[in-house]
Amino acid sequence: MTTVLGMPRVRGAATSMPAGYEPPSGRPPTDALVDRFGRRATDLRVSLTDRCNLRCTYCMPAEGLPTQPADALMTVSEIRRLVGLGVSRLGVRQVRFTGGEPLLRADLVDIVAACADLPDRPEISLTTNAIGLASRAEALAVAGLDRLNISLDSIRHDSFARLTRRPFLDRVLQGIDAARHAGLGPIKINAVLLRGVNDDQAVELVDWALEHGHQLRFIEQMPLDADHSWSRDSFVTAEETRRRLAEVYELTPDRAPRDGAPAELWRLRRRGTGVGPAFSGTVGIIASVTESFCGDCRRTRLTAEGGVRNCLFTHEETDLLGPLRAGADDETIARLWQAEMWRKAAGHGVNRPDFVQPTRSMSAIGG
Numbered sequence: 026m027t028t029v030l031g032m033p034r035v036r037g038a039a040t041s042m043p044a045g046y047e048p049p050s051g052r053p054p055t056d057a058l059v060d061r062f063g064r065r066a067t068d069l070r071v072s073l074t075d076r077c078n079l080r081c082t083y084c085m086p087a088e089g090l091p092t093q094p095a096d097a098l099m100t101v102s103e104i105r106r107l108v109g110l111g112v113s114r115l116g117v118r119q120v121r122f123t124g125g126e127p128l129l130r131a132d133l134v135d136i137v138a139a140c141a142d143l144p145d146r147p148e149i150s151l152t153t154n155a156i157g158l159a160s161r162a163e164a165l166a167v168a169g170l171d172r173l174n175i176s177l178d179s180i181r182h183d184s185f186a187r188l189t190r191r192p193f194l195d196r197v198l199q200g201i202d203a204a205r206h207a208g209l210g211p212i213k214i215n216a217v218l219l220r221g222v223n224d225d226q227a228v229e230l231v232d233w234a235l236e237h238g239h240q241l242r243f244i245e246q247m248p249l250d251a252d253h254s255w256s257r258d259s260f261v262t263a264e265e266t267r268r269r270l271a272e273v274y275e276l277t278p279d280r281a282p283r284d285g286a287p288a289e290l291w292r293l294r295r296r297g298t299g300v301g302p303a304f305s306g307t308v309g310i311i312a313s314v315t316e317s318f319c320g321d322c323r324r325t326r327l328t329a330e331g332g333v334r335n336c337l338f339t340h341e342e343t344d345l346l347g348p349l350r351a352g353a354d355d356e357t358i359a360r361l362w363q364a365e366m367w368r369k370a371a372g373h374g375v376n377r378p379d380f381v382q383p384t385r386s387m388s389a390i391g392g
């Protein structure tokens with residue numbers, strides 16, 4: 026077992042610790058965003074809004090959710106201050122903007138530019154549903170966006186509309202094209218498979234992605250939907266996804282170091298004897314539930330209202346925006362941020378019998 030800061034590093038079995046291990050209490054011992062299990066958060070995910078123009082069934086309810094008033098959201102300068110503090114004092118190296126739908130922020134280009142202009146500029150990425158990206162991809166690239174991940178669960182109009190409850194597939198595809206033309210590729214495409222809706226479409230999604238030069242990642246559905254419709258017995262597991270792909274492709278694990286990434290990469294080779302297109306490439310599988318990667322977690326999150334969350338599944342947050350608006354200095358804010366990360370749990374606990382879903386759902390947390 027490797028140790029960081031003299032503490033055991035959690036690997037693999039994310040929710041269990043070595044017998045007898047007592048995590049230390051008290052204050053974190055360095056200026057980084059460390060937790061009691063020796064993990065160091067260098068990857069900051071910033072939610073820019075809790076609003077969205079889709080209603081994906083695994084995320085939001087059909088009628089939407091109450092949203093925060095505009096003045097409760099972090100402004101461009103507040104985002105720059107917190108991201109800057111994370112980068113200059115707390116070891117953050119990567120920043121990802123998410124939501125809700127980050128493209129709904131009219132000032133998204135300004136937010137990206139403000140963070141790209143920081144000393145020790147972090148890598149800047151975006152996770153989006155791509156609606157409205159067609160007209161903004163170029164400006165985002167010029168502002169300093171390094172890369173982006175786009176969510177797309179089906180390339181069939183009927184399934185897309187059923188999953189997202191909106192008929193906007195063409196707009197998403199236009200957004201993806203525009204991003205590629207703006208030089209924002211290679212683009213990662215995130216797809217959640219839902220039983221009875223698109224679980225029969227894994228291979229066609231892979232074929233489409235390979236044909237267009239995108240990297241597709243299948244994501245296990247997590248119990249973070251507002252409708253609480255997730256069921257342990259029916260979500261599509263990584264294992265099942267691999268089985269479906271194996272009917273058409275030979276899958277071998279990619280040997281590149283995973284380096285804390287949620288996606289496990291698999292190399293694909295189409296089976297057959299020269300019949301059909303000879304596609305090959307990689308596919309990612311994000312097995313958040315059945316093969317969790319919490320032991321290597323490098324994440325810290327800011328909600329759109331400036332609260333720190335140490336995990337997607339935590340039930341608690343520490344407000345940073347309130348103190349910032351009240352005039353707190355960088356030292357005070359950094360200590361609050363560190364204290365929240367210090368109490369991060371070993372893992373998400375979804376597989377434990379006493380698991381309780383967080384009150385906030387994915388769009389409100391920032392996925």
Ligand SMILES: Nc1nc2c(ncn2[C@@H]2O[C@H](COP(=O)(O)OP(=O)(O)OP(=O)(O)O)[C@@H](O)[C@H]2O)c(=O)[nH]1
Pocket residue numbers: 121123152174213215244286287288311313324337392
């Ligand atoms: N378990 C877990 N899953 C997460 C977390 N953050 C995001 N996800 C899931 O991972 C999926 C992919 O996230 P992305 O926003 O594309 O980011 P990423 O895959 O971490 O980013 P890359 O650096 O591009 O690999 C999301 O759709 C979520 O379902 C997290 O902190 N924990």
Ligand SMILES: C[S@@+](CC[C@H](N)C(=O)[O-])C[C@H]1O[C@@H](n2cnc3c(N)ncnc32)[C@H](O)[C@@H]1O
Pocket residue numbers: 077083084123124125126127152153154174175176215216217244245246247248249250387388391392
């Ligand atoms: C919450 S969305 C926010 C960004 C943007 N609206 C989008 O959809 O890309 C971020 C990611 O979370 C994923 N997501 C949402 N709910 C999820 C759930 N219950 N389980 C797994 N992934 C989920 C989406 O598929 C998307 O890739």
Ligand code: SF4
Pocket residue numbers: 077078079080081084085124125126154176387388
């Ligand atoms: S997954 Fe993204 S696009 Fe879909 S409802 Fe949630 S926030 Fe909106």
Ligand code: SF4
Pocket residue numbers: 317318319320322323324335336337338371372373
């Ligand atoms: S569930 Fe929590 S601990 Fe696990 S990878 Fe996600 S944020 Fe990290």
